[in-house]
Amino acid sequence: MRIESLRFTWPGREEPALDNLDLDVWPDEHLALVGASGSGKSTLGALLLGFVQPSAGRIQVDGTDLGRIDLASWRQRVSWLPQKPTLFRGSIRDNILLGFPQATGQEMDAALHASGAEELLGGLPGGLSTLLDEGGWALSAGQRQRLALARALIRPADLYVLDEPTAHLDPELEQQVASRIWSHLTGRAVLVTTHRVALLDGADRVMEISQGRLAAQRGPATPGSWPP
Amino acid sequence: MTTSANAGHLPSRRLVLSRLLSRDMVSRRKAARAFLLALAASMSAIGLAATSAWLLDRAAQHPAVLTLTAAIGAVQLFALGRAGAGYAQRLETHDLAFGVLGRLRVMCLSALAPLAPAALASHTSGDLLERATDDVDTLQNLYLRAIPPFVVAGGTSLLSVALAGFLVPQSGAVLAGGLLCAGVIIPLLAQRLGRDPGHAMVQGRASLQAATVESIQGAPELVAYGQADRAIERLVELHLALAGQARRAAHRRGLIEGLSSTIVGATALGMLAMAVPAVRAGLLPGVDLAVLPVLGLAAMDAVSGLPGAFSHLHEDIEAGARLLGLESIPPPVTDPEQPAPAPAGVPRLMAQGVTLRYAQDGPNAIENLDIDLLPGEILAIVGPSGSGKTTVANALLRFWPITSGSISLDGTDLESMTGDDARSIVGALDQRTHLFSTSIGDNLRIAKPDASEDEMWAALSLAHADKWVASLPDSLRTQVGEGGASVSGGERQRLALARLLLAGRTVVILDEPTAGLDPSEAMEMLRDVLEALSGRSVLLITHRREEAALADRVIGLSHGRLTAVQVQDTTSPSFPGVPTRAPAAFDQVEDDLECGSRTRQSST
Structure with missing residues (x-):
């Protein structure tokens, strides 16, 4: 995937959220984006999923402009975890299978393990059949985040766009989940936005966005630091 | 009111109706005024119909104009009275009804406030939205179309039956029978037939509302995961089910209204049939003959809206029950009867x-x-x-x-x-x-409604959001979108922090x-x-x-x-x-x- 001179301004804003951004993501690359809040990290996710169109510049996938690809078939190749995920009324199982309804039991187990939801389910008497209220009210922010992460990870995709997947987890759990995410997604392209060191450690490349532009770049990661 | 401790328990229908018509909901004074005006309008309409029918008949005989003067005056008086009283009555009933709906909305929100957040967790926001909006609106029917004509019909029926009976007793009896059918029996039948679809429609609307709100909230994920079509299918299903119920209800209403019209026509014909022998026998002057069916039609007009209104009655009661049911949900935390004063200063x-x-x-x-x-x-x-x-x-x-x-x-x-x-x-x-879908300034003023701009800027500065807000073209007047959709996660948190500081x-x-x-x-x-x-x-x-x-x-x-x-x-x-x-x-x-x-x- 290649991003060229990408610019985007949200309606009603004067400052562009992304300004002249260039970025290449390789098919098996684990890329982490960091940057202050409001620097345009989440905007990039909205652009990649085709929710909004670039004001200027372009996003290319395998050499074809994203604007020319059928959006539905493109989205089938992408798995996305938004910063504020929504849980729907229904069982935890249904909520996770939303990502990939035909998933096998093994795939479910793998996603639960990678997202750290496994431990959470152990504490619920109903397990996967536990019914959630609208928005998953009875769960803590970290618990909701893990379920939403499981939903994103169960989906087989070419590109994973994960927006702050561990923001609400405690450091110990975060460390675990971060390393599990990377190993679960070995060989897939991952674009993760984060502030957390735990996730940066496993990334092939870390890029910093500041005021909508690429500010700094680090990596590829020092050999030996990842995988362990 | 109810002693129900069950969150989903709805109060009984009788209780709902008595509560909806209670003194603290409906001002008795306004209701009396509206009743008198409605009675005057209705009586004028009947008077107008009867006198003008007589006038036309009599005029056909080419009498001296002088003999018609009184009737012409009466027609003018009734015509003006009907328009004037009708206008005033509409104003009064609508004022009364919208006043009640306003009170119901306030009641609904005051019942919700102490339930948040603990007791609301098991309700979907769509369902609560439905109660606070559509359920209240549904009750318009009760206050405008069902109760007022029902009450007024009693008065007009008595007077028109008396008038018709004075002219030809048998015609009076026919009119009484017709009024009884169209004003009591058919409305009750309509209410009975409307019960099931009414119940299903209120429930169906609530489900549709809940599913719609949830689908909109989760729309980005549904789209990203290719599940949007399934969600839309589900909404269409719910919508079709609701439309099916509406069709069922409409069929029944159509039946009732057809029956009602038939009775109106039959009553007028019946009164005429009774009057003809009276004219033949010389008991009624021929010129008065037309008065009877016209009087019948005018009297029936006062009750003809009742079957339609009553077929909605169950829907109204159901909506009322859902509204009043909110009051019966026990708040998770109750305030003491005699609260202790809050400590001053910074407490331990x-x-x-x-x-x-x-x-x-x-x-x-x-x-x-x-x-x-x-x-x-x-x-x-x-x-x-x-x-x-x-x-x-x-x-x-x-x-x-x-x-x-x-x-x-x-x-x-x-x-x-x-x-x-x-x-x-x-x-x-x-x-x-949570940021509300309004301006940044309004979001801050939730914490302190009378906050000055300086105070707001001071709070924003402490939250390190002042530079960002100042950089926005509309500054404090910038709209944040629903749930703060157009601000980033960090900006949202900073605004919330400024709000807390304020x-x-x-x-x-x-x-x-x-x-x-x-x-x-x-x-x-x-x-x-x-x-x-x-x-x-x-x-x-x-x-x-x-x-x-x-x-x-x-x-x-x-x-x-x-x-x-x-x-x-x-x-x-x-x-x-x-x-x-x-x-x-x-x-x-x-x-x-x-x-x-x-x-x-x-x-x-």
Whole structure:
């Protein structure tokens, strides 16, 4: 995937959220984006999923402009975890299978393990059949985040766009989940936005966005630091 | 009113109707005025029909104009009276009805307020929206189309039957029979036939509303996961089911209205049939003949709307039951009858042996917890995800009742204060910050409605959001979108923080206030916030070690239990890490705070 001179301004804003951004993501690359809040990290996710169109510049996938690809078939190749995920009324199982309804039991187990939801389910008497209220009210922010992460990870995709997947987890759990995410997604392209060191450690490349532009770049990661 | 303790229990139909028509809902004075005006309008209509029919008949005989003068005057009087009284009656009934709907909306929202957030968790927002909007609107039918004509029809029926009976007794009897059918029997039948579809429609609308709201909230994910079509199919299904019910209801209504029209026509014909022999027998002057069927038609007109209105009656009662049902949901936390006054100044917050369970048979979310937050102290609670940190906040804010133990502010038990009083002291910034779909300024004024622009800028500056807001073209008037959709996670949290600072609470719970900010930015903001909160007590809930290091004391939480009280090992060698401090050590504490680990500057 290649991003060229990408610019985007949200309606009603004067400052562009992304300004002249260039970025290449390789098919098996684990890329982490960091940057202050409001620097345009989440905007990039909205652009990649085709929710909004670039004001200027372009996003290319395998050499074809994203604007020319059928959006539905493109989205089938992408798995996305938004910063504020929504849980729907229904069982935890249904909520996770939303990502990939035909998933096998093994795939479910793998996603639960990678997202750290496994431990959470152990504490619920109903397990996967536990019914959630609208928005998953009875769960803590970290618990909701893990379920939403499981939903994103169960989906087989070419590109994973994960927006702050561990923001609400405690450091110990975060460390675990971060390393599990990377190993679960070995060989897939991952674009993760984060502030957390735990996730940066496993990334092939870390890029910093500041005021909508690429500010700094680090990596590829020092050999030996990842995988362990 | 109801004693039901069941959240889903709806009050009985009779109770609903008596409540909806009770004195505190419907002003008796206004109702009497509306009734008299409606009666005058209806009587004028009947008078107009009868006198004009007579006038036409009589005029056909070419009498001297002088003999018609009285009738012409009467026609004019009735015509003007009908228009005037009709206009005034509409004004009066609509004023009455909309007044009641306004009161019902207020009732609905006042019933909801004490239920938030604990008792509302099991309701979907779509369902609650349906109650506060469509259910209230549905009741228009009751107050405009069902009750007023029903009440007025009684009066007009008596008078028109008396008039017709005076002319030809048999015609009077036919009219009485017709009125009884069209005004009582058919409406009751309509009400009976409308019951099932009415019930199904109210339920169907609520399901559709709930599913719509949820699909819109989760739309980005549904689209991203290719599930949007399935969600739309589900909405279409619900919609079709609702449309099916509406069709069923319309069929029944059509039947009823057809029946009703037939009765009107039959009554007029029947009255004519009874009058013809009377004319033949010389008992009734021929010129009066036309008066009877016209009188019949006018009298029936007063009741002809009733079957339609009554077929909606069940829907109205169902909607009313759902509204009043909100009042019967027991609030999770009740205010005491005689609340204790809220302590002034910065109080000492003590929690002793506090246990809280969300569900009666569920696990303890926190168990036997002791917290002692001294005035001006910063206490951090750390613990793994799901360990009960946020539950501590829920208990301190009186959002959820504690199962056992006690929480006090300067020795005053939290449960002896009203929830509002408690929350005027204890404020929180939590993980689910909500921004309302309005301007930044309006969002800030929720905390302090009379805040000046200077105060707002001061709060924004403390939250490090002033530069950002100033850079926006519309500044404080910038719209944030629904749920703050057009601001980033960090910006949202900063606005919420500014809002909290503006509210001026003396005990502040910061529940992971920096989630979504990058570490350097987070630390900078937290330092500024703690500085801004200097002099107030702060309970900092976090799982970032470096943030907890800013606190005077740290307690650990695991599976709802206190695990450890940590000494600050990073920056505070001078701070003694004692588990709890005795009240006697107050001065010592003050000293400790001065030379402790906090980064705030002493502002006193």
